[in-house]
Amino acid sequence: MRSAKDFFAPLAVGAPTPVREIPARPSRAIHFFDPSNEKMAAKIPAMVGTVDVLLGNLEDAVKADNKVAAREGLVRIAQATDFGPTQLWTRINSLDSPWVLDDLTTLVPAIGEKLDVIMVPKVQGAEDIHYIDRLLAQLEAKAGITKPILIHAILETARGVANVEEICGASPRMQGLSLGPADLAADRKMKTTRVGGGHPGYLVRQDPPRAADGTNDINAARTTYQQDLWHYTIAKMVDACAMHGIYPYYGPFGDIADVVACEDQFRNAFLLGCVGTWSLHPKQIEIANRVFSPSVEDIKHARRVVAAMGDGTGAVMLDGKMEDDASLKQCLVLVALAEQLAA
Ligand code: GLV
Ligand code: MG
Numbered sequence: 001m002r003s004a005k006d007f008f009a010p011l012a013v014g015a016p017t018p019v020r021e022i023p024a025r026p027s028r029a030i031h032f033f034d035p036s037n038e039k040m041a042a043k044i045p046a047m048v049g050t051v052d053v054l055l056g057n058l059e060d061a062v063k064a065d066n067k068v069a070a071r072e073g074l075v076r077i078a079q080a081t082d083f084g085p086t087q088l089w090t091r092i093n094s095l096d097s098p099w100v101l102d103d104l105t106t107l108v109p110a111i112g113e114k115l116d117v118i119m120v121p122k123v124q125g126a127e128d129i130h131y132i133d134r135l136l137a138q139l140e141a142k143a144g145i146t147k148p149i150l151i152h153a154i155l156e157t158a159r160g161v162a163n164v165e166e167i168c169g170a171s172p173r174m175q176g177l178s179l180g181p182a183d184l185a186a187d188r189k190m191k192t193t194r195v196g197g198g199h200p201g202y203l204v205r206q207d208p209p210r211a212a213d214g215t216n217d218i219n220a221a222r223t224t225y226q227q228d229l230w231h232y233t234i235a236k237m238v239d240a241c242a243m244h245g246i247y248p249y250y251g252p253f254g255d256i257a258d259v260v261a262c263e264d265q266f267r268n269a270f271l272l273g274c275v276g277t278w279s280l281h282p283k284q285i286e287i288a289n290r291v292f293s294p295s296v297e298d299i300k301h302a303r304r305v306v307a308a309m310g311d312g313t314g315a316v317m318l319d320g321k322m323e324d325d326a327s328l329k330q331c332l333v334l335v336a337l338a339e340q341l342a343a
Contacts, residue, residue: 026052026275026276026292026337026340027052027053027087027247027275027276028052028275028276028277028288028289028291028292028341029051029052029053029276029277029278029279029284029285029288029289029292030052030053030055030089030119030178030249030276030277030278031047031051031053031054031055031278031279031282031284031285032055032057032061032091032252032278032279032280033054033055033056033057034056034057034061034062034066034070035056035057035058035069035070035071035072035073035076035077036062036066036067036069036070036073038073041073041077044077044081045077045080045081047086047282048081048082048083048084048085048086049084049085049086050086050285051086051279051285051289052086052087052289053086053088053089053116053117053276054083054086054087054088054089055088055089055090055091055119055278056070056073056074056077056078056088056090056091057070057090057091058071058074058090058091058092058099058103059091059092059093059094059097059121060121060183067093067099068102071099071102071103071106071107072106074090074107074111075106075110075111078110078111078114078115079110079111079114083114087116087117088111088114088115088116089115089116089117089118089119089152090103090107090118090119091118091119091120091121091154092104092107092118092119092120093121094120094121094122095120095122095128095131095132096122104118104132104135104136104139105139108136108139108140108143108145108149109139109142109143112139112140112143112145112149113145113146113147116149116150117149117150117151117175118132118136118149118150118151118152119152119153119154119178120132120151120152120153120154121154121156121180122154122156122157122160122180122183123153123154123155123160123167124157124159124160124163125160125163125166125167126163126166126167126169126170128153128167129151129153129167129170129171129173129174130170130171132151133151133170133171133173136148136149136151136173148173150173150174150175151171151173151174151175152175152176152177152178152249153167153174153177153178154177154179154180154183154251155167155177155178155179155180155184155233155237156179156180156181156182156183156184157183157184157187158184158187158188161184161233161236161237164177164236164237164240165240165243165244167240168241168243168244168246169243169244174244174246175247176246176247176248176249176275177237177240177241177246177248177249178248178249178250178277178278179196179230179233179234179249179250179251179269180251180252181194181195181196181197181229181230181251181252182194182195182252182254190229192229194254194255195252195253195254195255196230196250196251196252196253196254196265197253197254197255197258197261197262197265198226198227198228198229198261198265199226199229200226202226202227202229203224203225203226203227204224204225204227205222205223205225206222206223206224206225207222208220208222228265228268230265231268231272234248234250234268234269234272235272238273238274242273247275247276248273248274248275249269249274249275249276249277249278250265250266250269250276250277250278251277251278252278252280253265253266253277253278253280253284254280256280256284259283259284259287262284263287263291266287266288266291266292267291270291270292274292275292276288276292277292293337293338293341294334294337294338298334299334299338302330302331302332302334302335302338303331303335304318305318305323305327305328305331306328306331306332306335308323309323309324309325309328312325312328313325
């Protein structure tokens with residue numbers, strides 16, 4: 001059986017396979033823009049350096065009539081802009097659409113040297129990644145592109161979630177995965193109408209108190225706790241990504257005005273292991289940059305534990321709490337992230 005590495009074989013005989021390293025510095029905010037929207041596109045050069053990733057979106061949210069304009073707009077912006085420390089990504093159309101082949105055959109020769117990552121929507125299984133991987137290899141070889149473009153898959157179908165581990169391991173180009181809560185909700189036939197975030201109906205109610213006659217007083221006031229609709233999928237995605245050494249991301253949070261709930265949702269994802277998220281509006285960039293960076297207090301505490309643990313083995317007491325080899329490893333994750341973000 002062919003392994004994922006075989007799919008990455010260079011086409012040019014004798015040429016070494018250059019590998020574009022997954023950047024050690026994880027991207028906290030992937031800021032989406034519509035390249036067919038001239039007003040939005042004009043703001044892009046000024047955003048360079050303010051956000052880790054600028055992503056020219058060609059898929060959903062771009063009208064069918066504007067697909068060509070979006071593709072051409074992205075080429076124009078990419079050719080005219082020096083992205084400096086900011087990565088340039090695109091989200092291509094899905095593999096079952098009439099536009100995806102033209103997306104790839106236009107973008108790779110025109111701006112392949114500048115494109116860091118291609119986000120592929122509605123990925124169902126390893127076969128989708130193999131197809132994109134093979135096509136990219138051919139287009140890169142033809143255009144003489146020296147650094148392979150990386151692939152990021154959106155997890156937004158039930159089948160994709162079921163196949164998440166094989167998707168992560170399908171190609172050395174795999175950079176990461178994002179949750180696509182809107183499409184995933186539809187595909188799963190969830191009864192929601194939102195883009196990401198929680199739902200007031202998805203809750204757990206405190207047990208009823210006992211009435212004087214020993215029965216349950218179901219009419220008494222009781223606290224309810226809203227649950228996170230996305231916990232299971234994010235946890236599953238994080239495990240698959242960690243297993244394959246690629247990055248997990250939250251996805252879109254559609255209620256732009258509700259910055260408080262947005263921050264909560266992003267923080268849950270950060271605590272569960274995600275490295276970043278999407279930004280659909282400039283105000284979400286600030287939230288993502290803050291939430292997906294370890295706090296000053298967390299870094300201070302982590303460094304204290306590292307110092308107290310000496311050679312890294314055994315157990316010590318700090319502020320009445322036991323720290324050991326395993327809590328040290330968690331602290332090292334935070335310290336390493338802080339250092340990568342500061343670099
Ligand atoms: C994103 O593409 C989503 O469907 O949530
Ligand atoms: Mg989607």
